[in-house]
Each structure stands twice: as C-alpha cells, then as structure tokens.
Amino acid sequence: MSYLEYTVKHVPSGARKILFLNWPLALLLASVAGIGFLMLYSVAGGTFSTWAEPQAKRFAVGFLLMILVAMVPIWFWRSMAGVAYGVSVLLLLAVEFFGSVGMGAQRWIDLGFMRLQPSELMKITLVMALAAYYDALPQKRTSRPLWVILPLILIFLPTALVLRQPDLGTAILLLTAGGGLMFVAGVHWAYFAAVVTAAVGLVTAVFQSRGTPWQLLKDYQYRRIDTFLDPSQDPLGAGYHITQSKIALGSGGWTGRGFMQGTQSRLNFLPEKHTDFIFTTLAEEFGFVGGFTLLALYALIILFCVTSALMNRDRFSNLLILGIALNFFLFFAVNMSMVMGLAPVVGVPLPLVSYGGSAMLVLMLAFGLVQSAHVHRPR
Amino acid sequence: MRRPRADLEAAHKNLTRRATLLGGMQLMFVTGLAARMQYLQLEQADEYRLLAEENRINIRLIPPERGEIFDRNGVQLARNVPSYRIVIVRENAGDVKTVIQRLQKLVELDPEELDAALEEMRRSAPFLPVTIAENVSWDTVSKVSVNAPALPGITPEVGLTRYYPMGSDYAHVLGYVGPVSDYDLEKIENPDQLLRIPRFQIGKVGVEAKYEERLRGKAGAKRVEVNATGRVMRELSRKQGTAGQDLQLTIDANLQSYVQARLGEESASAIVIDVQNGDLMAIASSPTFDPNLFVQGISVADYRALTQNTFRPLASKSVQGTYPPGSTFKMITAMAALEDGLIDADDTVYCPGHLEVAGRRFHCWKRVGHGWMDLANSLKQSCDVYYYDLALKVGIEKISAMANRFGLGVRHDLPMSAVAQGLTPTKAWKQSTYQQDWRIGDTVNASIGQGYMLASPIQLAVMAARIATGRSVSPRLIKTIDGVETPSGAGEAMGLNQGHLAQVRRAMYEVVNDRRGTAYGSRSIAEGMRIAGKTGTSQVRNITAEERARGVTRNEDLPWERRDHALFVNFAPFDNPRYAVCVVVEHGGGGSTAAAPIARDVTLQALYGGEPPLDAYPRKDRGRISAQQERLREVRPIARGVGSPEEQA
Missing domain, CATH: 3.90.1310.10 (Penicillin-binding protein 2a (Domain 2))
Incomplete structure (x- = not known):
C-alpha cells in the first residue's frame, strides 16, 4: 500500500499530533524508566550523580527523540527502511574493522560524544526492513521459497556479523525477532517446523564443536552455559553470578528488605548490579511486590503495543509495531530469565532500567516509530 | 505495486491470528517468569534469606x-x-x-x-x-x-x-x-x-x-x-x-625469691614444703631463665644459649631430676627394719670399714670403720655398714615397699611438666627390665640409696615431711582456683609405730645438732628452731681399680660431671615440725658441705618468714652469713621491688 492510499484528511497534522500520541504507552515507558532511576540511585549507595542522573538525562533526550520520530509520518519511515537497514549493516561492518574491544568483544564505535552500539540499532532496522518487505509482498507469495529466502538473508547477514563480535545474546535476539516477524507476516507453518529442527541441530553442533578447531563459541561462552546448567558446581567461580543473583532475589521475600537495604547489592555480592543484574536489586529491596510490578508494567507495554498494532489497518505499521514489541519482550524476558537462573548469563540488559546509553536511545527511537504508526494510522 | 483489497483483508486476518498467537505465547512466558519469581521469592525466601545473611555476616x-x-x-x-x-x-x-x-x-x-x-x-x-x-x-x-x-x-x-x-x-x-x-x-x-x-x-x-x-x-x-x-x-x-x-x-613469693637467689648459678634445686598441709612454699631450680623470652616466640640465639648450657637451665630439676638419694635414704632402710621388728634401735652392729657380701667387699665411706653402731649413731655418722647389715636382714622388697609409703618411686600429682616417678627397685622390676636375677649386692647398694635407687628432690622433701608428721603428706602447688580452695595435702596417718618414727627423728636431730653429726656445721642454735636432717652424698660413678691405684678419688680432682651429688633433707623445728626442706646440688660434692648450708639458710628463712636473725647461727658462722645476706639482698628482685615492665624500661 503506498502512502497515496492513506486517507490523509483523517490524520492529524502539525502540533496537534502530540495529542494523538499513545499517551498511556508513553506513561508506561516513563514509569519503567522511573523505576530504573530509583534502582540506580539505590545501587550507587544513595547518590544521584553516579548513575541515576545521567540515565535520567538520557531518558529525557530519548523521550524527546520518541516524540520527534512520532511527528514524522510513518510512510516516511517505511520509505527509509531499506536505507536504515543498509546503514546498520555498514556500521556493523565498521565495528568489525574499527570497533573498540570491551569485555573481550568488539561491540561499539566511539563517536566521541557517545558510544554507538550498531547491534542495538540493527534490532530495529531489521524489523523495519522486514516489515517493509512483507508490506510490499502479496500474501499468496509469502510462503513461496524464493520469497522466504530473501528475508532470511536479511536476517542472517546482521546475525552473522553480530556473532563475530562476538555477542551471542544479540545474535539470538536478532534471529528470534526476525523469525517472529516472519511468523506474524504469515509465512507457512512448515518453515518454522524446519527452523526448529535446524535450531536443535545447531545447538547440537555448538556443543559438538567444543574443544575442536572449528569451535563455534568462545570458551567463556561455553563456561557460561555450563554454569547455567549447574551453577552449584562452582559457586565461587563461574557460577558466582547466578548463585548470588538467586540469593538476592530469594532473600527479598514478599515485600523486600527495604529501599537501599538490600545487603546483596549494597555489599557488592551482586555483579554488574547497575547493568545486567539490576533486576535482582529491585527484587531484593522491594521483594515479590516490586519485581511483579515491573513485570506487569512490561506486560502492559506489550499489551498496548499489540492492541495498537491490531487496531491499525496499515500492514507496515502492524508488522513494525509487533516486531518492536517482540524485541522489547525478548529484552526483558531474556534478562529476567537470566537473573532468575532460567537462562545462561548472556549479557542482555533490562530495557529502560539498566544503565546504558545507546540501548536506551535506540529503544526510545523504536517506540517513536510505534508512536508514529499510532498517530498516522489510517482512520 | 498495488495490492488488491481482498488480499489485504486476508493478510490482516491472518496477521491478527498469528499476532494473537504470538501475544499468547508472550503472555505464557511472562506468567512463567512470575511463577519463577513466586517460587524464588516466596517459597524459598527463608532459605535464600539465610544464605544472604551468611554472605553478609562474619563472626x-x-x-x-x-x-x-x-x-x-x-x-x-x-x-x-x-x-x-x-x-x-x-x-x-x-x-x-x-x-x-x-x-x-x-x-x-x-x-x-x-x-x-x-x-x-x-x-x-x-x-x-x-x-x-x-x-x-x-x-x-x-x-x-x-x-x-x-x-x-x-x-x-x-x-x-x-x-x-x-x-x-x-x-x-x-x-x-x-x-x-x-x-x-x-x-x-x-x-x-x-x-x-x-x-x-x-x-x-x-x-x-x-x-x-x-x-x-x-x-x-x-x-x-x-x-x-x-x-x-x-x-x-x-x-x-x-x-x-x-x-x-601455695608458693610464698618472698621465700621463693630467696631460695632461687640462694641457689645462685649452681646446678641445683631446693624445695620447702609445709609438713602440716603439703603446701609447697618454694620450689626452685637453678640455673633458671627468663620466661618472658618465650612469650612472643624466643629467638634462635637465645634458645640455643639455653639448650647448650651444661647446667640445663630449661630443666625443672626439683621435679624432673632424679638422683640416687644416697644416705638420705637410710631413714627408709631403718624404718623398714624397725617396722618389721627385726631390730631394735639399741641393737648394735660392728663396722670395721667394710662388709663382705657374697665374696664382694662393700666399703663404708669411712675406711677405718665406725666401730659399734646403734641406730642413732649410724644415722648421725652416716655409717654405711650398719645399713648393709639391716638390708641383708630385711630384704629389698620390704625396703622398696617402705620407700613407696614415704612417697619415693611414686609420681606425685603436681601440675608441672614431666614430673618424675623415680625408681624403687624390686626383684620383679629387675627381672622384667634387665632379664637378670636380683643379686644380694643390689640390696646392699639400695640400702644406702645407691645402685638402681632414684628419687627426685620433691620426693625427698615429701619423704622428710612424712617422717616429720607420720602422715602421708602430699604436695600441693595450687592453693585456690577462681577463689575456691583446693583440697589440703595433709594426708592420713601412715599407721607407723610412733616410737620408731620418734627414734628416727631423734637420730636426724643428732645428725645436725650432735658434735659428731655429719651436718653439725649447718645447725641452728635458736631455741625452738632446731633442725633435724640427713646428709647424702650420692655417687654418679664407679671408682675404677685403676683410679683407686692412682689415688684419684677426691671429688675436686674429677671433672664436674663425674663429681658426687650433694643432698640434704630436713624438717624443722624439731619439736614442732612446720617445714620440710630438700636441697640437691648436682655434682656438688659432699652433702654436708654443699647442700646442708643451703638447706639451713632456706629453712631458717622459711621459719622466720623472712631474713633470720644472726643469733640463730652459731657464733663462728655469723660474719660469713651476714655478708651473704647482704649480697643476696642486692640480687633479689623482690627485695628491690622490681615488678612491672614500665619500671624495667
């Protein structure tokens, strides 16, 4: 459907668009970010300036960015999908050659004023590209092999680049989000059955390759998997993170140990407590009530996105919103599974709560697209 | 490219279905996360709370x-x-x-x-x-x-x-x-x-x-x-x-300090015991060492100096050292014979200077002999032959048994390290130790506290206390623990004939107070402060025939470690005994010259509860004693009032 077909007269214009934003969604995002500031204030030992303040500033910038993106008509973004995808892949290649090495992996490009993590951007632009592709593709061709291979290439290219960094967490997120989008777009069941079979085969291959010259993952990644499978075998070494994280969660109980009273985080038993493991601090200090509240807020964000998507008659918007929602879901689901000992420690931050610049900005940008789709929906 | 409306409708229908399905899956996953959270935070909360506390709290x-x-x-x-x-x-x-x-x-x-x-x-x-x-x-x-x-x-x-x-x-x-x-x-x-x-x-x-x-x-x-x-x-x-x-x-610090100072740098030990209750008033060994050196770990050089000293300063000789008791054992032989009814105190034995037993000649210390000896005279002059004769009549078993009753060959219960048991030989002991038959000569040697016989100074002091009281006095070192008095060591009556004990005590009195007694030179002349005691000189060597031929028998001519041990045991006052004393000077020579003078000074110090008046000493000793008292006053730390590290510094 081309933009000419939109019934433009029903779409709000100018500054009035702000009134047509999905405000409940924006409020939910702000609430989650607020919980994040609170927790960053707590893990910094009661200081605002260490983490909470920069995070709040970034959220403010991100919020403005979201509104800015929302003001731009969705058909513009659709037309930019291909370019955005191309630029992201180029940036990933740039990381491959010019990126800085941190924590044993090449992940970002130092732009001077911020560290750009192209893999974060890639999650969104991949969704945009796939949404645009399926928007253009007639329904009856969706399941034809040739038209299935094309989106698969779109998915596998960035995935392979991210895996080379190596960043297993993001790679899995890209694969899952891409696959999810293809599923929503209506690709035939049989393909997914094939993919699941292939995934099982891949997992087998990953484990089989261990210790051979063609080893697929780095040693530390294997150790993380080992540790995940049996944290108790090395409670002070590799299993330390998971064990301490579970202790922090469990000791929270119903209502937690009180704000700034979490001994596990305050006494540094928790690793990376301001980034990947920030949920444990929340659960320790505010207990089940606090943890469940955040989970519920996340679920509501997903619910608002899905509702917004289903109400929209524009196919690109549908797919874009669902893809972004899926990405967001994968973020918090993987992170929470990880800190609760249900998934290996793969280094996925908790969206909007974990301390970190580029992830926050990219997420707000994505929600800007969601808002844009909402504002400019056909009426 | 334009898509027909029908195609779009179909696509949206399909999308709604799939999106609902995916949304449902996400909801299931969220529910799963909530369930996990509930399991960790609510069901296992107590366990994890405990683990968190363990993390956090150190004892x-x-x-x-x-x-x-x-x-x-x-x-x-x-x-x-x-x-x-x-x-x-x-x-x-x-x-x-x-x-x-x-x-x-x-x-x-x-x-x-x-x-x-x-x-x-x-x-x-x-x-x-x-x-x-x-x-x-x-x-x-x-x-x-x-x-x-x-x-x-x-x-x-x-x-x-x-x-x-x-x-x-x-x-x-x-x-x-x-x-x-x-x-x-x-x-x-x-x-x-x-x-x-x-x-x-x-x-x-x-x-x-x-x-x-x-x-x-x-x-x-x-x-x-x-x-x-x-x-x-x-x-x-x-x-x-x-x-x-x-x-x-039970130690009296003042007396202990005096005794330690009086022993000086001799390789010696001395004990003062209260005969009434067994309290150890002083228990000294010399040379000694500064225990403060050990408190924070002794240096190698200091430790080597202590271990390489010939006089063994680290050994607590008063309880660890065992020596042949020599003539101080004669009271035991006499008591064994008297109690057995084999002799009377008045019975006499002729001492020609030696006794032939089983073809071997046993000498008396006095080669020319003592002549006719009764109990009092034999003890007073320390005649050996008299006791050889008694021993042959009584036999080793009864002598050893009597020694045990007086606390010899018995490990006294004292909270000190390596308290020695000593040795009172019997036929069975020799058989089991050396696989040899007991020989009559062994009995003869044992009668004068030589041969296999071994006793520690503490045992000899207890022996003197038991002779003085007729009760089985046992030594006590700890008076109170946490303010609670420990049982007295006064002991039960030993069930010995009081007459026999009196005869032995009388003989011991004469050892010190009779002009011909071996310890006459170390008497006290203060009334009510008379000392009864016995000298002992125990051989640590056998004089070889060759040495005898060369005439090298004088102690002073021998190297230090082969000289005789000097011993003295006493109790005082004679008429109302309060303290028993034992002094042993290793390789000191004769008991009367090396041990008895120390024992007298120590005994008088104990009896007077401090420095005794010069009147207690015989007139001719007073000059020397006075000088000695002055010298000891200077070296005694207690007398100088030194007591704290600050003052030392």
Whole structure:
C-alpha cells in the first residue's frame, strides 16, 4: 500500500499530533524508566550523580527523540527502511574493522560524544526492513521459497556479523525477532517446523564443536552455559553470578528488605548490579511486590503495543509495531530469565532500567516509530 | 505495486491470528517468569534469606583475658599487659615504600619482619592491616602517633600479652605461654577456634600448660557485616567473652625469691614444703631463665644459649631430676627394719670399714670403720655398714615397699611438666627390665640409696615431711582456683609405730645438732628452731681399680660431671615440725658441705618468714652469713621491688 492510499484528511497534522500520541504507552515507558532511576540511585549507595542522573538525562533526550520520530509520518519511515537497514549493516561492518574491544568483544564505535552500539540499532532496522518487505509482498507469495529466502538473508547477514563480535545474546535476539516477524507476516507453518529442527541441530553442533578447531563459541561462552546448567558446581567461580543473583532475589521475600537495604547489592555480592543484574536489586529491596510490578508494567507495554498494532489497518505499521514489541519482550524476558537462573548469563540488559546509553536511545527511537504508526494510522 | 483489497483483508486476518498467537505465547512466558519469581521469592525466601545473611555476616572472635596467677599472699606472678604493635593498611598508605622509609627514620624495623610484612601485603586485600613491628615500646607508639600525618595508613595497635613480673624466679613453676604453633594444633583434638587466632598465646609448659583450660577463658564474639571482598562495613553486635580463671599458688613469693637467689648459678634445686598441709612454699631450680623470652616466640640465639648450657637451665630439676638419694635414704632402710621388728634401735652392729657380701667387699665411706653402731649413731655418722647389715636382714622388697609409703618411686600429682616417678627397685622390676636375677649386692647398694635407687628432690622433701608428721603428706602447688580452695595435702596417718618414727627423728636431730653429726656445721642454735636432717652424698660413678691405684678419688680432682651429688633433707623445728626442706646440688660434692648450708639458710628463712636473725647461727658462722645476706639482698628482685615492665624500661 503506498502512502497515496492513506486517507490523509483523517490524520492529524502539525502540533496537534502530540495529542494523538499513545499517551498511556508513553506513561508506561516513563514509569519503567522511573523505576530504573530509583534502582540506580539505590545501587550507587544513595547518590544521584553516579548513575541515576545521567540515565535520567538520557531518558529525557530519548523521550524527546520518541516524540520527534512520532511527528514524522510513518510512510516516511517505511520509505527509509531499506536505507536504515543498509546503514546498520555498514556500521556493523565498521565495528568489525574499527570497533573498540570491551569485555573481550568488539561491540561499539566511539563517536566521541557517545558510544554507538550498531547491534542495538540493527534490532530495529531489521524489523523495519522486514516489515517493509512483507508490506510490499502479496500474501499468496509469502510462503513461496524464493520469497522466504530473501528475508532470511536479511536476517542472517546482521546475525552473522553480530556473532563475530562476538555477542551471542544479540545474535539470538536478532534471529528470534526476525523469525517472529516472519511468523506474524504469515509465512507457512512448515518453515518454522524446519527452523526448529535446524535450531536443535545447531545447538547440537555448538556443543559438538567444543574443544575442536572449528569451535563455534568462545570458551567463556561455553563456561557460561555450563554454569547455567549447574551453577552449584562452582559457586565461587563461574557460577558466582547466578548463585548470588538467586540469593538476592530469594532473600527479598514478599515485600523486600527495604529501599537501599538490600545487603546483596549494597555489599557488592551482586555483579554488574547497575547493568545486567539490576533486576535482582529491585527484587531484593522491594521483594515479590516490586519485581511483579515491573513485570506487569512490561506486560502492559506489550499489551498496548499489540492492541495498537491490531487496531491499525496499515500492514507496515502492524508488522513494525509487533516486531518492536517482540524485541522489547525478548529484552526483558531474556534478562529476567537470566537473573532468575532460567537462562545462561548472556549479557542482555533490562530495557529502560539498566544503565546504558545507546540501548536506551535506540529503544526510545523504536517506540517513536510505534508512536508514529499510532498517530498516522489510517482512520 | 498495488495490492488488491481482498488480499489485504486476508493478510490482516491472518496477521491478527498469528499476532494473537504470538501475544499468547508472550503472555505464557511472562506468567512463567512470575511463577519463577513466586517460587524464588516466596517459597524459598527463608532459605535464600539465610544464605544472604551468611554472605553478609562474619563472626570475629574476641580473645578472652587470660587468668592471672598469684602467690599465697596475693603477689602477682603472671599477668596480662598491653603490647603494642605497628600495623600498616596498604590502601590508606598509598605509596607503601615511601611511608615505610619514613617510618624507618623513627623506628628500627627488623628487616626479617619487614620482608614478611611486605610479602603478606602483596597477598592480602589492600584494606587488611598487616603487622610490620611487633612488641614495640610505648615510646615508639608515641613517636608514631605524633608523626601520624606523615605516616598515612600506619597505626599503632594494642593487644594483650603475658608478662611474668618475677621473671626467672617462677620459670620452672609457672612455665610460660607462647604463640600457638601448628604442632600445638595438631596435638589438640577439635581445637577451640580461639587457637586459630594468629599469635594467640597458650601455656606451653608448667602450670600455664597444665591449667590451660581454666586460665584461657571463653572467647567473646562480634558479628560484623562484610562486603563481597571481606571488608568490614560495621559491627552488628558484640558478646563479651569470659576471662580465664585466676590461680593462687601455695608458693610464698618472698621465700621463693630467696631460695632461687640462694641457689645462685649452681646446678641445683631446693624445695620447702609445709609438713602440716603439703603446701609447697618454694620450689626452685637453678640455673633458671627468663620466661618472658618465650612469650612472643624466643629467638634462635637465645634458645640455643639455653639448650647448650651444661647446667640445663630449661630443666625443672626439683621435679624432673632424679638422683640416687644416697644416705638420705637410710631413714627408709631403718624404718623398714624397725617396722618389721627385726631390730631394735639399741641393737648394735660392728663396722670395721667394710662388709663382705657374697665374696664382694662393700666399703663404708669411712675406711677405718665406725666401730659399734646403734641406730642413732649410724644415722648421725652416716655409717654405711650398719645399713648393709639391716638390708641383708630385711630384704629389698620390704625396703622398696617402705620407700613407696614415704612417697619415693611414686609420681606425685603436681601440675608441672614431666614430673618424675623415680625408681624403687624390686626383684620383679629387675627381672622384667634387665632379664637378670636380683643379686644380694643390689640390696646392699639400695640400702644406702645407691645402685638402681632414684628419687627426685620433691620426693625427698615429701619423704622428710612424712617422717616429720607420720602422715602421708602430699604436695600441693595450687592453693585456690577462681577463689575456691583446693583440697589440703595433709594426708592420713601412715599407721607407723610412733616410737620408731620418734627414734628416727631423734637420730636426724643428732645428725645436725650432735658434735659428731655429719651436718653439725649447718645447725641452728635458736631455741625452738632446731633442725633435724640427713646428709647424702650420692655417687654418679664407679671408682675404677685403676683410679683407686692412682689415688684419684677426691671429688675436686674429677671433672664436674663425674663429681658426687650433694643432698640434704630436713624438717624443722624439731619439736614442732612446720617445714620440710630438700636441697640437691648436682655434682656438688659432699652433702654436708654443699647442700646442708643451703638447706639451713632456706629453712631458717622459711621459719622466720623472712631474713633470720644472726643469733640463730652459731657464733663462728655469723660474719660469713651476714655478708651473704647482704649480697643476696642486692640480687633479689623482690627485695628491690622490681615488678612491672614500665619500671624495667
């Protein structure tokens, strides 16, 4: 459907668009970010300036960015999908050659004023590209092999680049989000059955390759998997993170140990407590009530996105919103599974709560697209 | 490309279906996460809370204060004093090298200790204090405190250490404490956690070791909150421990100090025991050593000096040393014969200077012989032949049994290290030890306390006390524990014939007070302070025929370690016995010349409760005794009132 077909007269214009934003969604995002500031204030030992303040500033910038993106008509973004995808892949290649090495992996490009993590951007632009592709593709061709291979290439290219960094967490997120989008777009069941079979085969291959010259993952990644499978075998070494994280969660109980009273985080038993493991601090200090509240807020964000998507008659918007929602879901689901000992420690931050610049900005940008789709929906 | 409306409708329908399905899957996953959260936070909360507390809370022991030790009059013999050490915290010091260089300008640091500290610093967390100088003076502490701004990270710390204010006087009684060694820990089954505190002091020998459990006390504990790297964040609670129990000895500090000084540098020992209740008033061995050397670990050089000294200063000779009792044993032989009814005190034996037994000639010490001897005369002049004769009549078994009744060959129950059992030989003992038959000559030797017969000074003192009272007095060293009096050592009546005992006592009186007695030179002339005793000279060698031919039999001509031991036992006053005394001078020569004079001085000192008046001594001795008293006054630490480390410094 081309933009000419939109019934433009029903779409709000100018500054009035702000009134047509999905405000409940924006409020939910702000609430989650607020919980994040609170927790960053707590893990910094009661200081605002260490983490909470920069995070709040970034959220403010991100919020403005979201509104800015929302003001731009969705058909513009659709037309930019291909370019955005191309630029992201180029940036990933740039990381491959010019990126800085941190924590044993090449992940970002130092732009001077911020560290750009192209893999974060890639999650969104991949969704945009796939949404645009399926928007253009007639329904009856969706399941034809040739038209299935094309989106698969779109998915596998960035995935392979991210895996080379190596960043297993993001790679899995890209694969899952891409696959999810293809599923929503209506690709035939049989393909997914094939993919699941292939995934099982891949997992087998990953484990089989261990210790051979063609080893697929780095040693530390294997150790993380080992540790995940049996944290108790090395409670002070590799299993330390998971064990301490579970202790922090469990000791929270119903209502937690009180704000700034979490001994596990305050006494540094928790690793990376301001980034990947920030949920444990929340659960320790505010207990089940606090943890469940955040989970519920996340679920509501997903619910608002899905509702917004289903109400929209524009196919690109549908797919874009669902893809972004899926990405967001994968973020918090993987992170929470990880800190609760249900998934290996793969280094996925908790969206909007974990301390970190580029992830926050990219997420707000994505929600800007969601808002844009909402504002400019056909009426 | 335009898509037909129908196609779009179909696509949207399909999308709605799929999106609902995907949304449902997401909802399921969220539910799963919530369930997991519920499981961890609600069902297992208690378990994880406990683990979190374990993470957070460390228990640190607070060492208790060790019990103190006093003499019978409350004079402090062992106490705890603050000891200062200099510690450094790497994290606060910043540039460790510069700070230590500055410190070295103020304090002399032992290079060995410094190297160990630097090594420890490399290994331990930066916030943990590391000791760089141990046991420093208050002076050093003040210097460091004054210069604190220039010495970041360096602080003086105070702890408690053992101190023996009387120094060497009690080395052999109290023993000493020292830092727990790995060897100590291995010996103890299930050791108290306290012992794992670095440099914790425990009793190593003597009373300190024997009463370790009571002196140590119970550790207190504090609960501290630590972070993941072990740094203490704050103290949560504190439970004070129980200090160790105090001990009071039966020793009289004043007498002990006198006896120790009187023995001087001789290789000797002396014991004063209260015959009425067994209280050990003094128990001295010389030469002695300063137990304070051991408290924080003795240096190799000091230890070598102590172990290589021929006079064995580390040995507590009064309870560990065993010697042939020599003529001091003759009372036992006499009692055995009298009690057996084989002789009367008036029966006489002719001493021609020797006795032929089984073809072998046993000499009396007096080669020309003593002539006709009865009990009193034989003891007074220490005639050997008289006792050879008695022994042949009584037999070794009865002599040994009588010796046991008087406490010889019996290990007295004393809280001191390596208390000796001595030896009272019997036929069965010889058979089992040497697989040899008892020979009649062995009995002859045993009768005068030679041959296999061995006794420790404490046993001989107890023997004298039992002769003086006729009761089985047993020695007591601990008067009170934690203020509670221990049972008296007065003992039961031994069931001996009082007449026989009186005859032996009378004979002992004559040894000292009769002009012909072997200890006449060491008598007291004060009325009511008369001494009854017995000399002993025990051979540690057999004079070879060759030596006899050369005529080298005089003690003074022999090397020190082959000279005779000099012994003397006594009780006093004769008419109302209060104290029994035993003095043994190793390789000192004759009992009458080497041991008896010491015993007299010690006995009079005990009887007068201090320096005796010169009137108690025979007129011709007074000049010499006066000079000696003056000299001893100067060397005795108690008399000078030295008692605390501050005063020493």
